[in-house]
Amino acid sequence: MANAYSGDKYSVLLPTYNERENLPLIVWLLVKYFGESGFNYEIIVIDDGSPDGTLEVAEQLQKVYGEDKILLRPRAKKLGLGTAYIHGMKHASGNFIIIMDADLSHHPKFIPEFIQKQKEGDYDLVSGTRYRGNGGVYGWDLRRKLISRGANFLAQVLLRPGASDLTGSFRLYKKKVLESLVEQCVSKGYVFQMEMIVRARQLNYTIGEVPISFVDRVYGESKLGGNEIVSYAKGLLMLFATT
Amino acid sequence: MTKLLQWLFGVSLLGALWALVTFDLLDLSLPQTYREVAWPMPFYLLISFGCYSLATVGYRVATFNDCEEAAKELQEQIKEAKEDLRRKDTAEFSSCAGRRSLVECSATFEEICSLF
Numbered sequence: 001m002a003n004a005y006s007g008d009k010y011s012v013l014l015p016t017y018n019e020r021e022n023l024p025l026i027v028w029l030l031v032k033y034f035g036e037s038g039f040n041y042e043i044i045v046i047d048d049g050s051p052d053g054t055l056e057v058a059e060q061l062q063k064v065y066g067e068d069k070i071l072l073r074p075r076a077k078k079l080g081l082g083t084a085y086i087h088g089m090k091h092a093s094g095n096f097i098i099i100m101d102a103d104l105s106h107h108p109k110f111i112p113e114f115i116q117k118q119k120e121g122d123y124d125l126v127s128g129t130r131y132r133g134n135g136g137v138y139g140w141d142l143r144r145k146l147i148s149r150g151a152n153f154l155a156q157v158l159l160r161p162g163a164s165d166l167t168g169s170f171r172l173y174k175k176k177v178l179e180s181l182v183e184q185c186v187s188k189g190y191v192f193q194m195e196m197i198v199r200a201r202q203l204n205y206t207i208g209e210v211p212i213s214f215v216d217r218v219y220g221e222s223k224l225g226g227n228e229i230v231s232y233a234k235g236l237l238m239l240f241a242t243t
Numbered sequence: 244m245t246k247l248l249q250w251l252f253g254v255s256l257l258g259a260l261w262a263l264v265t266f267d268l269l270d271l272s273l274p275q276t277y278r279e280v281a282w283p284m285p286f287y288l289l290i291s292f293g294c295y296s297l298a299t300v301g302y303r304v305a306t307f308n309d310c311e312e313a314a315k316e317l318q319e320q321i322k323e324a325k326e327d328l329r330r331k332d333t334a335e336f337s338s339c340a341g342r343r344s345l346v347e348c349s350a351t352f353e354e355i356c357s358l359f
Contacts, residue, residue, distance in 0.1 A: 029320060134308060137309070153296065213310035240247050
């Protein structure tokens with residue numbers, strides 16, 4: 001198991017809110033793929049006071065998989081992604097951080113590919129992209145795809161960021177890189193992830209890409225509304241004017 | 244320099260060049276054809292960019308990969324995970340009668356999976 005001796009450790013940050021049902025499954029998948037690859041890892045669950053008892057489930061998972069593999073860093077209430085990352089990183093013992101969604105839209109099978117890519121070019125960050133290679137999405141209708149591609153095109157024209165997927169949140173960072181970026185980023189939601197990439201470019205960090213498949217199973221419940229589009233546009237203009 | 248400033252600089256430069264040629268600001272006495280071509284340029288460029296944008300976004304939407312296999316694979320793995328967790332969970336909690344099992348929490352997934 002050569003991978004375990006390379007000295008690298010990967011901390012997976014899982015911010016959760018009402019993921020009682022998904023959490024056991026995502027953890028199972030993470031354990032499976034990390035186990036098969038032999039890399040050293042830990043999973044940090046950052047629950048924002050979920051009313052559905054996600055934290056209780058996380059505690060049970062700790063008993064099944066061990067407290068060295070599943071770490072709990074809960075918070076009292078929903079406080080946003082940026083602070084969740086900062087909070088999670090404080091006790092992370094890995095030298096690499098993986099951020100991803102806990103709702104099974106991101107599949108852990110891509111993590112060994114991220115790691116491989118990172119080693120190839122010693123990249124400061126590796127971003128999962130839905131828009132290149134055989135990356136893609138399941139569960140989106142035409143309207144959603146149009147909005148997605150249109151928004152991405154606009155961001156490419158205005159920001160020329162050097163990465164194909166700006167709003168994606170499945171990424172691998174060197175720990176010190178994530179620490180320095182999170183301090184600087186002020187936005188929320190989609191724009192936060194965009195800002196991270198744009199600032200990474202500003203600071204001359206190197207970015208690698210790996211095509212990923214994104215399986216959206218909540219789209220039916222939470223359609224992309226006018227509010228989100230407006231806040232995206234505002235965020236984009238803010239980045240355009242300030243970076 | 245921010246992207247906004249880069250754009251303003253670029254647009255000003257091109258704008259100055261265009262005005263120079265179209266309105267003959269430096270009295271260069273360029274041939275009439277130069278002026279005739281330069282005059283509608285901003286309009287042509289905007290239209291071209293508009294067409295390029297529509298074509299690019301259209302192409303990208305049309306070639307957007309639909310990950311059917313990924314969805315199926317996920318569904319399979321969810322089943323596998325629940326089985327495995329059921330086994331691990333029972334072994335762990337056989338002595339804790341009142342504790343809710345991990346798998347009970349995932350029970351509603353059968354409902355969601357049946358929608359696939």
